[in-house]
Amino acid sequence: MNERAPKRNLFGVIARFEEAGDLLVAAKRAYAAGYRQLDAYTPFPVHGLSEALGLDKQPNFVPYLVLLGAIFGGLAGYMLQYYTSVIAYPLNIGSRPLNSWPAFMVITFEGAVLMAAVAGVLGMLFLNKLPMPYHPVFNTPNFNRASRDAFFLCVLATDPRFDEQETGAFLKSLHPSAVHAVEQGDTEIYD
Amino acid sequence: MALGHAEKPGQIQEIPLLQPGHSYGTITDKISEVVLRLRTPLGWFIGFGVGAVLFTVFLVSVGVLFAYGVGIWGINIPVGWGTAIVMLIWWIGIGHAGTLISAILFLFRQQWRTSINRFAEAMTLFAVSCAGLFPILHLGRPWVMYWIMPYPNTFGLWPQFRSPLSWDVFAITAYATTSVLFWFVGLIPDLAALRDKATFKPLQYFYGMLAMGWRGSARHWHHYNSLYLLLAAIATPLVVSVHTVISFDFAISVMPGWHTTVFPPYFVAGAIFSGFAMVITLTIPIRKIFKMEDFITLRHFDLMAKVMLATGLLVVYGYLTEAFTAWYSGNQYELYLLKNRLLGPYAPVVYALIFCNAVTVQLLWFKKIRTNLVLLFIISIIINIGMYLERFMIIVISLSREYLPSSWTLFTPTQWDWGIIFGSLGLFLVLLFLFVRTLPMISIFEVRELLHQTQEGETHPA
Numbered sequence: 001m002n003e004r005a006p007k008r009n010l011f012g013v014i015a016r017f018e019e020a021g022d023l024l025v026a027a028k029r030a031y032a033a034g035y036r037q038l039d040a041y042t043p044f045p046v047h048g049l050s051e052a053l054g055l056d057k058q059p060n061f062v063p064y065l066v067l068l069g070a071i072f073g074g075l076a077g078y079m080l081q082y083y084t085s086v087i088a089y090p091l092n093i094g095s096r097p098l099n100s101w102p103a104f105m106v107i108t109f110e111g112a113v114l115m116a117a118v119a120g121v122l123g124m125l126f127l128n129k130l131p132m133p134y135h136p137v138f139n140t141p142n143f144n145r146a147s148r149d150a151f152f153l154c155v156l157a158t159d160p161r162f163d164e165q166e167t168g169a170f171l172k173s174l175h176p177s178a179v180h181a182v183e184q185g186d187t188e189i190y191d
Numbered sequence: 192m193a194l195g196h197a198e199k200p201g202q203i204q205e206i207p208l209l210q211p212g213h214s215y216g217t218i219t220d221k222i223s224e225v226v227l228r229l230r231t232p233l234g235w236f237i238g239f240g241v242g243a244v245l246f247t248v249f250l251v252s253v254g255v256l257f258a259y260g261v262g263i264w265g266i267n268i269p270v271g272w273g274t275a276i277v278m279l280i281w282w283i284g285i286g287h288a289g290t291l292i293s294a295i296l297f298l299f300r301q302q303w304r305t306s307i308n309r310f311a312e313a314m315t316l317f318a319v320s321c322a323g324l325f326p327i328l329h330l331g332r333p334w335v336m337y338w339i340m341p342y343p344n345t346f347g348l349w350p351q352f353r354s355p356l357s358w359d360v361f362a363i364t365a366y367a368t369t370s371v372l373f374w375f376v377g378l379i380p381d382l383a384a385l386r387d388k389a390t391f392k393p394l395q396y397f398y399g400m401l402a403m404g405w406r407g408s409a410r411h412w413h414h415y416n417s418l419y420l421l422l423a424a425i426a427t428p429l430v431v432s433v434h435t436v437i438s439f440d441f442a443i444s445v446m447p448g449w450h451t452t453v454f455p456p457y458f459v460a461g462a463i464f465s466g467f468a469m470v471i472t473l474t475i476p477i478r479k480i481f482k483m484e485d486f487i488t489l490r491h492f493d494l495m496a497k498v499m500l501a502t503g504l505l506v507v508y509g510y511l512t513e514a515f516t517a518w519y520s521g522n523q524y525e526l527y528l529l530k531n532r533l534l535g536p537y538a539p540v541v542y543a544l545i546f547c548n549a550v551t552v553q554l555l556w557f558k559k560i561r562t563n564l565v566l567l568f569i570i571s572i573i574i575n576i577g578m579y580l581e582r583f584m585i586i587v588i589s590l591s592r593e594y595l596p597s598s599w600t601l602f603t604p605t606q607w608d609w610g611i612i613f614g615s616l617g618l619f620l621v622l623l624f625l626f627v628r629t630l631p632m633i634s635i636f637e638v639r640e641l642l643h644q645t646q647e648g649e650t651h652p653a
Contacts, residue, residue, distance in 0.1 A: 043384070043407060045640065055410060062418050066421045077361075088349060103353040106432070107352060107361045113429045116425050118368070120418050121376055123418075130404055130411075131404055132403070133399060133403070137406055146407050148216055148384065148387065
């Protein structure tokens with residue numbers, strides 16, 4: 001029987017669409033059919049795709065990381081000035097207060113912005129698991145069109161409802177231009 | 192110039208932001224071809240060559256400066272701030288348009304930013320690089336420039352954080368770093384597109400490493416979009432703050448002509464004014480060389496010229512406010528400064544400045560002029576010169592006639608001053624032409640998105 005045969009090491013089954021609208025419809029139908037481990041690959045951010053794939057139900061940490069970065073940067077900027085001007089190297093100029101906070105606001109602000117940007121960019125890369133030069137999805141035929149003009153919908157093998165035959169048949173019913181099974185390749189990457 | 196029906200006023204709104212007939216594929220091919228094909232257009236060699244010659248002048252000028260010191264410039268006592276500080280402010284100002292286009296116009300959902308933001312951001316980076324060099328060159332001992340950074344040292348010395356000059360260091364560093372991050376984040380999806388399109392193995396590796404494995408996954412875009420929006424939101428106050436901080440170098444002091452509260456907004460408006468002038472100056476030839484007329488249309492130039500007109504009028508308002516404040520304060524030093532500007536030895540500079548910035552900009556009221564690329568090119572160069580003169584006026588005229596008449600001296604630029612002025616242009620051009628040949632100068636994925644949105648708008652008019 002087929003079930004007894006050694007299982008192929010699959011990443012998932014992927015379908016290619018030619019239009020963003022078709023992908024969006026397909027993603028909604030796959031989600032409605034009960035698939036949850038879904039991913040889509042598009043040449044530009046498609047409006048509404050996150051919602052269709054249920055990604056908006058997962059927490060998005062990017063804004064929190066940016067906020068934390070801003071708080072850290074602002075505090076660090078102010079503490080640096082406080083430490084140097086009040087503790088390490090106090091200069092009494094015309095009896096002005098050592099902790100002259102209005103003068104310290106500029107560097108506090110610049111520190112907050114700088115750290116917010118750094119935290120945001122590093123956080124985005126971390127949350128997207130980048131850099132990752134090899135990924136199984138690159139094994140898909142014509143996958144270079146994902147950065148050009150094609151739209152891909154992938155059901156990952158980690159989905160509890162995943163079955164190569166059934167899922168493939170389901171994806172074919174969505175009228176894509178092609179459906180492929182994607183092999184893991186030699187590197188095994190699991191979420 | 193092929194203007195076609197665009198010359199008729201009232202029809203400009205109908206010029207699309209993207210010429211019709213493009214698909215996602217042709218957009219990708221057309222923009223990435225500039226980078227990936229082997230043949231380089233002649234115009235690139237001309238532009239790069241001019242830049243390389245000027246850059247050589249810069250290297251020689253800097254070499255002589257390092258050997259002999261700042262005495263080779265025209266600076267003296269009391270005019271201690273000469274060309275180097277004028278150029279710092281000029282270059283920093285040029286940079287502002289890029290951040291404005293990429294951040295503020297993004298927040299305002301201005302679709303016309305799409306085709307020009309990448310190029311303008313690169314311009315920002317290179318302008319800030321040029322700007323950052325000048326305070327260092329201006330130091331008598333540039334090799335100890337790290338003393339301006341706060342670092343633990345055996346002297347137990349720290350920078351004076353109450354000084355605007357110390358704020359500058361942080362403002363420019365934060366601005367440069369944030370601009371690089373913003374620019375690179377915008378590049379990642381396009382680097383992936385170049386990786387997938389390149390057929391030459393080393394290029395595949397090069398772009399593949401830079402793209403870091405970007406594959407346009409919905410999860411990627413999900414995080415990416417929220418990051419891009421937040422970066423735009425934090426870059427917006429940053430861009431306003433940078434030139435504000437630069438203006439504090441002057442406004443916090445008590446020099447006549449410097450000690451004015453109008454300086455921060457007036458400097459920011461001037462920065463955006465000169466920045467847009469530079470974007471127009473560069474976009475017109477580069478669009479022609481690389482045949483990017485489909486993506487950068489007359490509509491873009493019309494809109495950029497409108498921004499230039501608005502900020503130009505703000506700058507004119509700044510001039511009037513300065514004069515009014517001098518008169519209304521009744522302060523004899525301020526009044527003398529005003530008189531000296533209009534009748535003193537530097538009066539030709541002031542009148543040239545008024546011609547460049549206040550008079551020329553009025554031409555932009557007319558749609559016919561805003562969409563005439565030859566005129567627009569000339570106007571934008573005149574404005575760039577005008578903004579140089581403005582900074583010269585602020586710095587040199589105030590310093591040359593300060594409180595003590597016994598120390599009045601004039602400043603005349605020497606050949607080495609001219610060497611760094613034109614030389615830094617060379618550095619800028621070299622970097623810019625290397626950029627347009629190695630990285631996509633127009634954001635490919637954003638133009639695809641723009642195409643998608645316009646197509647959607649056609650099918651669903653609601």
